[in-house]
Amino acid sequence: MLQSQRDATILGLLQQYGSVTVGQISTQCHCSPITARRDLSRLEETGLLRRTHGGAIRLNSGVSANGSHSHLSLETRTTLSERSDVLIVTPEESATTRLLLQRALRCGVPIIAESINLTGARTYVAINDYRAGVELAGWVARYAREHLGGQVRALDVSCSLPNTAARSRGFTDGLADTLPASEILLRLDGQGLRDAARSIVADALTVYPDVNVIFAINDDSAVGALDAYRAAGLDESRLLLVSFGLEGNATKDMLQNGGPYRAAIAMFPELVGRACVDAAVCAYHGCALPNWVETPHVLVTRESLERYYVRDPHTGAWSSNWPVLETLAAASTGCALLHDCRNRPLPGRIGWVQVFSSHEWYRNMRQAMQERSRALDIRLEIVDASHDLAQEIEALKRAIARAAARLINTGNTVILDAGITTAYLAQALHGRSGITIITNSISVLSELAGEPGITLVSTGGIVRHESRSLIGAAAETTFKDLRADQAFIACTGLSLKFGLSNTNMQETAVKRAMIAAAREVILLADHTKIGVESLVKVAPVDCLHRLITDSGVSPQHRLALTQQGIEVIIADDTSAA
Numbered sequence: 001m002l003q004s005q006r007d008a009t010i011l012g013l014l015q016q017y018g019s020v021t022v023g024q025i026s027t028q029c030h031c032s033p034i035t036a037r038r039d040l041s042r043l044e045e046t047g048l049l050r051r052t053h054g055g056a057i058r059l060n061s062g063v064s065a066n067g068s069h070s071h072l073s074l075e076t077r078t079t080l081s082e083r084s085d086v087l088i089v090t091p092e093e094s095a096t097t098r099l100l101l102q103r104a105l106r107c108g109v110p111i112i113a114e115s116i117n118l119t120g121a122r123t124y125v126a127i128n129d130y131r132a133g134v135e136l137a138g139w140v141a142r143y144a145r146e147h148l149g150g151q152v153r154a155l156d157v158s159c160s161l162p163n164t165a166a167r168s169r170g171f172t173d174g175l176a177d178t179l180p181a182s183e184i185l186l187r188l189d190g191q192g193l194r195d196a197a198r199s200i201v202a203d204a205l206t207v208y209p210d211v212n213v214i215f216a217i218n219d220d221s222a223v224g225a226l227d228a229y230r231a232a233g234l235d236e237s238r239l240l241l242v243s244f245g246l247e248g249n250a251t252k253d254m255l256q257n258g259g260p261y262r263a264a265i266a267m268f269p270e271l272v273g274r275a276c277v278d279a280a281v282c283a284y285h286g287c288a289l290p291n292w293v294e295t296p297h298v299l300v301t302r303e304s305l306e307r308y309y310v311r312d313p314h315t316g317a318w319s320s321n322w323p324v325l326e327t328l329a330a331a332s333t334g335c336a337l338l339h340d341c342r343n344r345p346l347p348g349r350i351g352w353v354q355v356f357s358s359h360e361w362y363r364n365m366r367q368a369m370q371e372r373s374r375a376l377d378i379r380l381e382i383v384d385a386s387h388d389l390a391q392e393i394e395a396l397k398r399a400i401a402r403a404a405a406r407l408i409n410t411g412n413t414v415i416l417d418a419g420i421t422t423a424y425l426a427q428a429l430h431g432r433s434g435i436t437i438i439t440n441s442i443s444v445l446s447e448l449a450g451e452p453g454i455t456l457v458s459t460g461g462i463v464r465h466e467s468r469s470l471i472g473a474a475a476e477t478t479f480k481d482l483r484a485d486q487a488f489i490a491c492t493g494l495s496l497k498f499g500l501s502n503t504n505m506q507e508t509a510v511k512r513a514m515i516a517a518a519r520e521v522i523l524l525a526d527h528t529k530i531g532v533e534s535l536v537k538v539a540p541v542d543c544l545h546r547l548i549t550d551s552g553v554s555p556q557h558r559l560a561l562t563q564q565g566i567e568v569i570i571a572d573d574t575s576a577a
Helices: 003-017 022-029 033-045 074-078 095-107 129-147 162-178 194-207 219-231 249-257 269-284 322-330 333-339 360-376 386-405 420-428 442-448 473-478 505-517 555-563 571-575
Strands: 019-021 050-052 055-057 086-089 111-114 123-126 153-158 183-189 213-216 240-245 261-266 292-294 298-301 309-311 318-320 349-354 379-384 413-416 435-439 454-458 462-464 469-471 484-490 493-495 499-502 518-524 536-539 546-549 567-570
Touching: 003 019, 003 022, 003 033, 003 055, 019 022, 022 033, 022 055, 033 050, 033 055, 086 095, 086 269, 095 111, 111 269, 123 269, 129 162, 129 213, 129 240, 129 261, 129 298, 153 162, 153 194, 153 219, 162 183, 183 194, 194 219, 194 505, 213 219, 219 240, 219 249, 219 261, 249 261, 249 309, 249 318, 269 322, 269 333, 269 349, 269 360, 292 333, 322 333, 349 360, 360 379, 386 420, 386 518, 386 546, 386 571, 413 420, 420 442, 420 484, 420 518, 435 442, 442 454, 469 473, 469 505, 473 505, 484 505, 499 505, 505 518, 505 536, 555 567
Parallel strands: 086 111, 086 349, 111 123, 123 292, 153 183, 153 213, 213 240, 240 261, 349 379, 413 435, 413 484, 435 454, 484 518, 518 546, 546 567
Antiparallel strands: 019 055, 050 055, 261 298, 309 318, 462 469, 493 499, 499 536
């Protein structure tokens, strides 16, 4: 059983019974007691349960105003909208958030959105992402003329959320207007996470080592990108790194110490958090809120850093220069409007649904919201929905795998690519017979090794641990002399213009060989991959016969792919059949 499946089983037992023992986990998950204990320790570290002697117990409370964390059941979270007088929601797309918003609207609970506009929200609180991107691009253009000979070859380390996409769009448009000769070599989805950004930028630098500008949409993306650049051994004196953020100590230190990181858009999560609480107070009374409460942003360089932030000489920690921030807030029309509503009767409880609670942005925002709520004598109840989002994506992958398994008939010779979804597909083939599987996936080989009715063929090759795949010449050669009925391919991006794409060049070569060896090519991709262009092109979109995805795919993408002659199968529909 995969780790994600064991996690779901353990959490399901806790939800049903309130406690679970190591013995129960071993039996239900078909794993050793040692594996069960390791799983419990790992889940405790992420705040999903509390260890006890011989097992674990369920955590029952959310994140209270003092900042303590736990993960709640779906039902408990959705009732937050019924307990709260006002609801504040951060950017996220998951079943939990959608259900919570629906309940809030049915109950007449006002909704305040942070960073992006949500359907049904009274207002949203955010900086002007596009304008800030244009402003940062103007600074980069001036710097490039003075220090880079007017040449910009840039990587854009972005994310798929609407607000971060607006930052990238503003930066791209701003460069095109102020420095027409500039070139955005590649837009990468670093997911706003340091490790993800490091990995994808490392791959990009193998193709574009002459990059001289990296633009990042937040602190983690900037730090991860710089990690990758340094690991590649490239000359830092040739690089300009700019970003949105200045959320934590790391980027402020980088800016002060010199080096490639030279400018950032400060977004001030402290002001955003305070504005969200004030907007909630206004919404509680039905005040005439604008559709958008714009909070201040400032372009900060090494020279201006200490105007906006103060460093403790003893601890080295940075804090906001509140007198200056108060001046910025006073100059904001939206913030001034919220300030005027403070003397009216107050809501008793504000609910806040957040994601990525470990991000410094949300840690700072949370502190500001807690301080503001305490000052107004309002109870702030916080829950973190990140786990629900990850669990939902896992569920979609399993549904896609089940739909794919239905297409495999007795007597078929099938190629299975490496990936999480293909590992789930292998699980769905348990008990089948008369099938030949050719794969470069270590997970698939492990999953089907004990199935006597399935002929299992390994490609051989070099192990790539990150994806548990076999790559290299041996893996590619396997497919040259073989012909399969079907190839089930995984990728990290699919777009009409760029086709199938992936982040690793060596994996890409194996995928191309798989496609060439199959009579029918079937792509397994959840909706988060559709419309995305990753680092390396695998094949044009017309190589596909079928796409198996989920109902999250947009109608526009579904129609466009269908018009290309590709059969689009929605796993959500077929899995229920």
